[in-house]
Amino acid sequence: MPEGDNIFRAARTLNRALAGNSVTGFRSNYALLTRFNDDTPLTGRTVERVEARGKWLLMHFSGDAILVTHMLMSGSWHIYRHGERWQLPAAMMRMVVETKDFVAVGFNVPVAEMHTAQSLARDPRIPGLASDVLGGGFDANAAVKSLLSYPDAELGEVLLRQTVLAGVGNVFKSEICFTAGLNPFRKVGTLTREQAAQVVSTAQKLLESNVLEDSGDRIVTYRGRRRRTTHRSDPGESLWVYGRSGEPCRRCGEAIRRRLQGADARGTYWCPRCQPMPGARDVDG
Ligand SMILES: [Zn+2]
Numbered sequence: 001m002p003e004g005d006n007i008f009r010a011a012r013t014l015n016r017a018l019a020g021n022s023v024t025g026f027r028s029n030y031a032l033l034t035r036f037n038d039d040t041p042l043t044g045r046t047v048e049r050v051e052a053r054g055k056w057l058l059m060h061f062s063g064d065a066i067l068v069t070h071m072l073m074s075g076s077w078h079i080y081r082h083g084e085r086w087q088l089p090a091a092m093m094r095m096v097v098e099t100k101d102f103v104a105v106g107f108n109v110p111v112a113e114m115h116t117a118q119s120l121a122r123d124p125r126i127p128g129l130a131s132d133v134l135g136g137g138f139d140a141n142a143a144v145k146s147l148l149s150y151p152d153a154e155l156g157e158v159l160l161r162q163t164v165l166a167g168v169g170n171v172f173k174s175e176i177c178f179t180a181g182l183n184p185f186r187k188v189g190t191l192t193r194e195q196a197a198q199v200v201s202t203a204q205k206l207l208e209s210n211v212l213e214d215s216g217d218r219i220v221t222y223r224g225r226r227r228r229t230t231h232r233s234d235p236g237e238s239l240w241v242y243g244r245s246g247e248p249c250r251r252c253g254e255a256i257r258r259r260l261q262g263a264d265a266r267g268t269y270w271c272p273r274c275q276p277m278p279g280a281r282d283v284d285g
Contacts, residue, residue: 004167
C-alpha cells in the first residue's frame with residue numbers, strides 16, 4: 001500500500017499540472033462517476049487544487065465537486081502530455097481528467113467517489129485536516145491526545161490508525177518506533193505524555209523529510225555515513241529496521257527482529273536492545 005508520503009507526492013505533481021486549469025474532458029468506466037459527469041459535467045469546471053489527505057487523494061473542482069480516490073494496493077495516478085504513450089495498458093484505466101496541456105490517468109484505482117465539501121466532512125473514512133501528518137492543518141496536540149485514547153492497544157497498531165496519524169503506513173510504523181526508541185508491542189497506556197508527543201513529532205519529521213523536493217520515490221529514514229555505491233536499489237540500505245530481519249541493528253549491532261502484529265497481521269520490525277519492553281531486563285547483559 002502506498003504510504004502517505006507517496007500520495008502526497010502524487011497529489012503535489014497533479015496539483016502542479018492541473019490546478020487553475022479548465023477541464024476539457026473527463027471519462028471513467030465507473031458508472032457512478034459517469035453518471036455524475038452526465039448529470040453535472042466536470043468538463044468546463046476548473047481544477048481548484050489536488051491534495052492528499054492521509055492515503056486519500058482529493059481533486060477539487062469548481063462548483064463544489066470533489067473527486068476522492070484511494071489507491072489501496074494497486075492504484076496509481078499518472079500525468080501525461082496529450083499524445084504521449086501511457087506506461088500502463090488502457091485496460092487498466094479507471095478515469096481520465098484532461099486539461100489543455102495534460103492528461104491525468106487513474107490506473108486501477110479501486111475506490112473513487114464524488115463528494116461535496118459537506119459529504120466529505122461527514123465521511124468518517126477520510127481523515128480530517130487535523131490528523132493529516134503532512135497537511136498544513138496538522139494538529140500535533142490533538143494527535144497526541146488521540147494516540148493516548150487507545151491505552152489498551154499496542155503502539156504499532158495505533159500508529160496505523162488513519163484517524164490518529166493519517167499518512168503513516170507499515171514501513172513508517174516500524175521506523176517511527178525505532179527512531180523514538182520505543183517497543184512497537186508495548187501498550188499505549190505505558191507511554192508517558194512526553195513519549196507520546198515524541199512519537200507524533202518523530203512521525204511528522206520522518207514523513208516530512210520524505211516529501212522534500214529532492215527525495216526520491218523510496219522511503220529513506222537512515223542516512224549512513226558510508227554512502228555505498230553498490231546495492232543502491234536495496235530498500236534495506238535506506239531504513240533503520242524495516243525489511244532487515246536478522247540483520248545487525250545500525251545502532252547497537254543486535255539482530256533486528258520481525259513479528260506479525262495486530263488483527264491485520266502486518267509485519268513489524270524492531271531492535272530488542274534499542275527498543276526494550278518497559279520493565280524488561282536486558283537478558284543479554
Ligand atoms: Zn539496536
